[in-house]
Amino acid sequence: MSCPGVRVIRLGINDDPRGRLTVGEVGQQLPFAPARYFTVSRVPQGEVHGEHAHRQCHRFLVSVHGSCSVIVEFKGRRAEICLDPPEFGLHIPPMVWGIQYKYSPDAVLLVVASHGYETSDDFRNYAAWQSADSSDA
Amino acid sequence: MSCPGVRVIRLGINDDPRGRLTVGEVGQQLPFAPARYFTVSRVPQGEVHGEHAHRQCHRFLVSVHGSCSVIVEFKGRRAEICLDPPEFGLHIPPMVWGIQYKYSPDAVLLVVASHGYETSDDFRNYAAWQSADSSDA
Numbered sequence: 332m333s334c335p336g337v338r339v340i341r342l343g344i345n346d347d348p349r350g351r352l353t354v355g356e357v358g359q360q361l362p363f364a365p366a367r368y369f370t371v372s373r374v375p376q377g378e379v380h381g382e383h384a385h386r387q388c389h390r391f392l393v394s395v396h397g398s399c400s401v402i403v404e405f406k407g408r409r410a411e412i413c414l415d416p417p418e419f420g421l422h423i424p425p426m427v428w429g430i431q432y433k434y435s436p437d438a439v440l441l442v443v444a445s446h447g448y449e450t451s452d453d454f455r456n457y458a459a460w461q462s463a464d465s466s467d468a
Numbered sequence: 469m470s471c472p473g474v475r476v477i478r479l480g481i482n483d484d485p486r487g488r489l490t491v492g493e494v495g496q497q498l499p500f501a502p503a504r505y506f507t508v509s510r511v512p513q514g515e516v517h518g519e520h521a522h523r524q525c526h527r528f529l530v531s532v533h534g535s536c537s538v539i540v541e542f543k544g545r546r547a548e549i550c551l552d553p554p555e556f557g558l559h560i561p562p563m564v565w566g567i568q569y570k571y572s573p574d575a576v577l578l579v580v581a582s583h584g585y586e587t588s589d590d591f592r593n594y595a596a597w598q599s600a601d602s603s604d605a
Binding site: 343346348349350351352353354355356357358361364365366367368369370371372373374375378380393395396416417434437439441443447448 | 489490491511533554574580
């Protein structure tokens with residue numbers, strides 16, 4: 332992982348003959364208290380999601396079915412992470428630019444967020460974000 | 469729905485050509501602040517999960533892929549709900565007995581919980597729970 336602040340976190344796993352349990356608990360695997368979650372599914376092949384950064388909101392991404400890839404960028408460094416179900420969560424802190432793509436046809440991406448939805452928290456323009464990212468370096 | 473306190477809640481849905489987004493936000497669709505989530509998957513056919521009640525913990529169940537059914541019981545009343553992906557969440561408040569079964573082979577059940585994992589919060593014995601449920605009637 333070469334992107335500052337971004338972490339791949341191993342979830343709690345319990346496999347037994349009755350099935351598989353994966354767990355994310357606040358203060359253990361989950362590094363923040365959630366205010367919201369959403370799932371992304373039925374993504375057509377080739378589609379790209381994300382393409383923004385948050386000023387304050389932390390995100391925790393888990394591919395709960397199928398797979399997708401995430402590109403993160405911060406302080407001039409970039410990394411790509413393939414999320415396979417569902418042993419790992421990806422913690423994306425505020426100010427990290429992120430995109431999600433390469434969704435498999437059956438992919439369901441779970442995103443747990445530290446804040447409710449507020450458009451004012453978003454950088455949607457890459458150049459504006461880049462300028463803020465550089466000035467804070 | 470004939471089981472007191474248990475509610476089927478319609479999630480926020482956004483369908484567009486880039487895919488489907490479903491949202492659960494605290495104070496809107498999610499009736500409590502989460503402390504933990506877990507997913508249940510790879511459940512063999514015929515297997516039954518749950519079979520317990522919590523003293524304090526609220527749960528919010530969403531079938532994010534495939535489907536399963538939930539039986540809830542409280543104050544002598546029982547209901548069965550089939551969870552199809554992923555437009556609806558099922559809020560199960562404390563003291564409601566619940567089981568999950570009829571998992572489809574591809575099912576992924578997301579459970580959001582108001583408390584961390586504590587075995588002391590569980591009723592695992594149906595008769596003991598029934599006695600407490602009746603005395604609180």
